[in-house]
Amino acid sequence: MHATDALKISRTGQDHEARPDEPGQVAGLNLSNLAYRAISEMIRDRRLKGGEQIVEARLADVLGISRTPLREALQRLEGEGLVRKFANRSYIVRAVELAEYLQALKVRELLEGEAAALAVGQIPRDLMARVRCEIEELRASTSYHTHSHWQSDDNLHGLYIEHCSNPVMTEFIHALRVTTRLFEIARLKDRLEPDSVEHLAILAALEAGDAKAARQTVVAHIRSLKEFTLATVR
Amino acid sequence: MHATDALKISRTGQDHEARPDEPGQVAGLNLSNLAYRAISEMIRDRRLKGGEQIVEARLADVLGISRTPLREALQRLEGEGLVRKFANRSYIVRAVELAEYLQALKVRELLEGEAAALAVGQIPRDLMARVRCEIEELRASTSYHTHSHWQSDDNLHGLYIEHCSNPVMTEFIHALRVTTRLFEIARLKDRLEPDSVEHLAILAALEAGDAKAARQTVVAHIRSLKEFTLATVR
DNA sequence: AAGGCGTCAGTTGCATGCATATCGAGGTCG
């Protein structure tokens, strides 16, 4: 009847009896919020797959909370576009199809290109050095883990996304990247080598302080991603 | 203790677009949704001002519903960024400051320019003709109404935003336009004449099928808006 | 006079219970 407690969310990190005087309430740590984060993560990790139906009572039980905060979390996710609801039916985890993926890549090309150009000269050198190390380690590694692939990807793109001096642009690019990541790329592993090469090219342009090259390498990278997808899909 | 019923939302209204199995149907007509739409409109119409605190019980009473669906609506709005909440305090209507406004305009410049170029040749001529009429009527009118100013603005920009063949781009531009509209422009009325002129220039480029000119006139229009704001602010 | 503490009103957080809508299985009638 009861799900294992492993997935349950909790304010305390452990089970019962919340400690009321723990600070760190910047984000707000109520059940709605925790559920929001948990579900958000489940979707990104594909523990909830695109198109899957969400049954409130069951998910609430899995998370160990009642339906009320769960529903609030789902509404928030709907506002962000991670789930949708039709008529009076269940929530559905958003599924990104090829067409939408390509459309989002097109927009990313525009925005990320601009962000890269704007970020030139704004990025701490040690940060770039660290990301370079990460890419090289990943490339040299004998084992492959999806998670570290995505992480390195986030870190590289984050370099210019976070330092373009335009928080609105930063936010929108993040949203776009969520969309593209929801599209399940077959044979993602085959992207490791081209990703690494292209990422290093972007890094070189950023380190050289060459705005034109930064924009151009980023645009080329995103186009390469599009070509790869089109090639593997057909 | 009861508010006047004037503002209350209701299912029974003439909302007759409730086709049972229309494919695009996302809305659903439950109280959460109605509250969502009502509040969304209140924010856009500035009946709820930026920075204003939202007291759940009171707003629920005004809308004639209980707190539960109201809270769900607020969560959704938070996902969309129209309201924010700090720690365990009340929701606050989002206030867009000058800096964010300018950042959003910068992004709009990029995206709307591209959208206009993409939309060339895709827009029904009669639609363009109608928008042209509207602009000319508005310009010639002796009275000024904020609402029709915004409406004409929406219609003109909508021409290319809706017909750029990239729904993802469409959606993001819409979100950006919500952000910029939340910024209260002082002396908006003084924008009527420049808006009209610039809108007609955009229209001419679209009608002529000149993609380069379309992008350029749109970019110029948005830059003009920025200049105007900077001039009136100081 | 200044700082600590209790109290209270106002507010949000959440579980619960009941009303209502949906879907499918199986029976009925044309």
Place this chain on the structure above:
DNA sequence: CGACCTCGATATGCATGCAACTGACGCCTT
């Protein structure tokens, strides 16, 4: 045999009640 109706299992929609938290005010102590 198929269209339609019924009924029950399963879902979602929402109001309500109560617990917990917050901020303000005033009293008490020092």
